[in-house]
Amino acid sequence: MENIIRKGIAFDKKQLKEFDAASTKKGYKNRSDAIRDLIRKSLVDEKRENPESAMMGTLTLVYDHHEHNVQHNLTHIQHHHPGLIRSTLHVHMNESKCMEVLVLEGKVKNITGLADEILSSQGVLHGKLVLTG
Template structure:
């Protein structure tokens, strides 16, 4: 495979953390690790322009279950989006925080709409959407 040689600038602290991470993961050189990182970056954000195409993935969210009505709201939203919601795993993180992992499959624009609606709910503290195009 043909490759192009590139150069870029980065803060020393970030480079140090990157080198530590690639050693921990077993990469023998930066080039391969950067190729994987770039590929992951492109894949992670490619779905944003794919709208009507099918995709699959997971929505990871944390929320404070003591926030009034948040659990009912999340359940109602997932039922409204049952065309893309396949399953949900619920994990208790501590006395008040929960993690939900929602597996999704369907039109990317519907998955995006679901994630946006969930993020707006009071009590939701973090949300990460990870998808792949099909």
């Protein structure tokens, strides 16, 4: 594994003990794996803060299809951003609620702009955007 380098890092004894216990509880087999995942998470968080970063995301939303025009409006919005939307999934949750999951790819500012537009549409009950990359 030539891309791996070893470094000595100083830790607070008590914090390291707590970190190891939490990591073990989560299923990590060793401390290095847990720390590497933390670093990856930190780098993705950093990327998320830059509006120009290229990322992928999922937008999950729930709406009431009885609400006047909601499906028409959501379809209209989505057709205006074909380059951002890679895939969509629609699930009929019950007699009134629908769930949609949109897989998005593009600049952070464009993904969040589209997510804000969709989530603020009338009839959308709630939703959440998750960015990754």
